[in-house]
Amino acid sequence: MTHRRVPAALSAPLSAPLSALTLALVLTACGQGTQPPTTADAPPSPAVIDEVTVVRAPAEATALPDPRRSALLQAESADAPAARARLGTAYVPQGQRLSAQTLPAGAQTNRVALKVLVLSSGEGDFGLPEARNMLGESGVPYDVFDASTQPLTMDALVREDGVGRYQGVILTSSALLMQPDSAGLVPSALDSAEWETLFEYERAYRVRQLALYGSPGTVPEDYGLRAVAGAETTTTSMKPTAAGRGVLSDLTGTVIPVRYAYTYPSAVTSVPGVSTTPLLTDPSGRVLGATSTSSDGRERLILTMAQNPALRHSQLLSYGLVGWLTRGVSLGEHRRFLQVDIDDWFLGGDHYNASTGQLYADPFRISGNDALAVRDQQGWIRSSFPVARNFRYAMAFNGGGARTDVATLCTTLFTGFAKDSLSSASKCLNDTFDWVNHTKDHLRMDVMDYATANSQLADNFVIGSRMGLNMSRNSLVTGEHSGLGNMDPTDDGTYNDSDVNLPKTDLGLERSNVNLLSAATNNGIRYLASDHSVKSHWDASCPTCGVPHPLNAGVFLVPRWPNGVAYHVTTPTEATAFFNSVYGPQGRFPYFPSNLTYTEFLDYESDVALNHVLDGGAFPHYMHQPNLREYSWGKSLASDWIRALLTKYSKYTTLPLSTLRWDDLGPYVERRTQEEKAKAAGLLTGVYDRASNTVTLQSAAPLPYTLTGGNSGTPYGAQRIQKGTVSGTLTVAVTPR
Incomplete structure (x- = not known):
């Protein structure tokens, strides 16, 4: 059979242009397979690779950049809000809206609700996104109070039964600064009486206060710090002190970059009644973060650099800051995950030719030796990185490309004699990985009848069982994440088995294929992987939540992160050549001033992935089977990517990374979503x-x-x-x- 040639991946049009500041990689979703075979055991007969007849996984469709990648690029810019967040000369208006209020007669000062108050200065508040993000990552309930539009009264802080409404207070900036007045001075959103009311509540209920950003002085109160004149910067670094290691307990003590954020290095000054303890210092020993106790006994923490959810220092501080603010007692949890899915196991796929920029005529399929090497690389990752001791790949498999009649082979010495070395090795690796249903033949499922959809799911489970694979039974990854409304609006189902990349539009989950959803639930599947780069496939209001499907209460979506290791590359040369053909100076979307080396490529990609991991969501990153090729002893593109990510992560933090099987991952995300919404x-x-x-x-x-x-x-x-x-x-x- 002659393989149908497909256009290069970038020939598929993007549905929106990319600007320089919204650089993103070509984010790929799985391609689809060919016609289903007539029996569960017998794959069709296109090309012969590794002495087995295999189905080829065709070209992947390009997709728009995921929003977090764009947010990272927008945040890491000299023009970003955090980099421009200079603080003017602040003053507190004299109280006019109300007088300072005392506690109610029935105040129960030992009791506070498990909720945090975020005080905002109103429209344009550059600190509010980070306040929301850090609390969302930890699942801590919070209220946002716009101090520019409503008076802060004691009733807003204390319930009618005398219980405090909040266990902690976050100030988006230490003085809650608004726009400058006609004299160029910057008023606080709270007047003097409101500040006194807040301080009285914090004192009586022993509630801690966190100021996410400030230029230390005496307005509205004195932290025992003074900004060092002339030391302001947007590029520096910080290191925790011994006291800082106690508060920010997960940090290793390694220097943390502080970039793209306006910063006021400060010095401790003696203030009667105020005790100040530096937590973070810059290379010159100047203070970038400190706790202090006020003269009335209130506990406060102030940072002197601007914050943004996509900036490294903000993400690394989040866990420790929330723990300090809540005294380690809160509804919710801050947990981090390392979930890596590999799609298209058993199928051959497109193979990028770095010399021509086109595809090789023959598809690529990993060998049994490659598969055994993945096992060894997984073990090396576990032993080399204490934070990832339970790491395990999830292999999304297409049984249409497997041979169930082969012997089990667990050593590279005999794989050359196998009928299909990959199938033989997979039987040996049945308990090594988490095996996830990826449909039998990787067909496009946007427009598909129930019988075919049901067969694609059920037959793949049968093949997995005959192979002896330890499968997650309640989960499914469809080819291209198809069937979930991100599709060609004119698709009539004629080309479900076609290699053609049709342009896709996010039509919303309401345009999902109800036949697929019914087939999933009838096969015991509840959790479907969705694409985090598609707007309707994730919940922008909750950074760690999944999405209940609106058309079928029995289906719940778990978003997955794409990454920049292209689906059709097998070596560092291929990976960087393709990347540079897109974003190098002569690429389709020029961004970088020069072509990246493989080391630079991994550095950039691991930065993006690290942001995802630090966000605290349990969402997998996904790659594809060509990325598992052992291009050099003990190395593959996938393991290189994971090592680069873990090297950076371990450099800064000791917080363990959890890896869940899909049978546990789906319920975890669903449970967290139910809690967060409640x-x-x-x-x-x-x-x-x-x-x-x-x-x-x-x-x-x-x-x-x-x-x-x-x-x-x-x-x-x-x-x-x-x-x-x-x-x-x-x-x-x-x-x-």
Whole structure:
């Protein structure tokens, strides 16, 4: 059979142009396979590779950049808001809206709700995105209070029953600065009476205050720091002090870059009644972060550099700052993950020719030796990086390309004699990886009848069972993430098995294929992988949530991150040649001033991936089987990418990275989504009692809860994390930090 040639991946048009500041890689979703064979065991007969007849996974469709990649590029710019966030000469207006308010008669000062108050200076507040992001990563409930439009009263801080409404307070900037007035001075969004009201609440209820950014002085209060005149910068670095290591407990002590953020290096000054402890210092020993105790005993923490959710220093500080603010007791958890999916196992796929910029005539399929090498590389990753001790690849497999009648071979000495060395090695690796249904033949499922969809899912499970694969049974990755509404609007289903890359439009989940959804649920599948680069496939309001499918309550979507290791490259030369053909100075979308080397390519790609990992979502990154080729002893593009990511991650933090099988990953994301939505709606709440060191949880209906700081929880990082279900009320013992 002659293979149908397909256009180079970039020949598929993008649905929107890319600007220089929204540089992104060509983000690929899986291609699809050829006609299904007539029996579950017998694959069709196109080309012979590695002595087995295989189905070829055809060209991948290009997709728009994922939003987090664009956010990173926009944040890391001299023109970014954080880089331009200079603070003017601040003043606090004299109280006019109200007088300073005292505590109510029934104040229960030992009891506070497990929720954080974010005080914002209103429209254009550059610190608000980071406040939202850091709390969202940790699952901590919060309210945003626009201090520019509404008065801050004691009623806003204390409930009618006397319980404090908030366990912590975040100031987006230390003085809540607004736009300059006619004299060029910058007023605070709170007047003097409102500041006094806030301070009285913090003092009485012993609530900590975190200022995400400030130029230390005396307005609205004195932290015992003074900005060093002339030291302002947008490029520096910071290192935690011994005290900083105690607060920011996951940090290794390595120098952290502070770039693209306006910064006010400061010095400690003696102030009567104020005790100041530096946490972070720059190379000259000047203070970039400190805790201080006010003369009335309130605990405060201030940072002197601007923040942005995509900046490295903001992401690395987030875990420790939230832990300090909440005293280690909070609803939710901050957990980090390393999930890597490899799509198209058993299929041959396109192979990029670095010399011509086209595709090789023959598809590429990894060999049994490559597969065994992946096992060894996975073991090396586990042993080399303590933060990733339980790392495991998830292999999304297409059984239409497998041979179930082969012997099991676990050594490279005999793979050359196998009928199909990849199938033989896969039988040996049945418990080494998490095996996930990727459909039998990788067909496009946007427009497909129920019978075909059902066969593609059911037959693939049958083949996996005959191969002895330890499969995740409740999960599915469709080819190209197809069937979920990101599709050619004119597709009539005629070319479901075609190699042609049709232009795609995000038509929304409402245009999903209901036949696919029904086939999934009828095969015991609840969790479908979706594409994080497609707007309708993820929840922008909740950075760690999945998406319940609007057309079928039995289906829940888990978004996956694309990356810049192209689907059809097998060596460093191929990977960088393709990347440079897109973003090099002569590329289709020129961005970099010179072509990147492989080392530079990995550095850039691992930066993007590190941002995703630090976000705290359990979303997998996905690659493709050609990326597993052992191009040099012990090396593949996939393992190079993981090593580069883990080298950076381990440089800065010791917080362990969890890896879940898809059978556990889907339920985890769904559970977290249910909790986050319940907390946002006020259906799941908690109150911390300082006198008894207990938390009382409350819900109107049975709901899962996750509590950081519970005494009987499982250790993770510096805290214990306790999980359970609450209906009505439940009291849990906790240990604050």
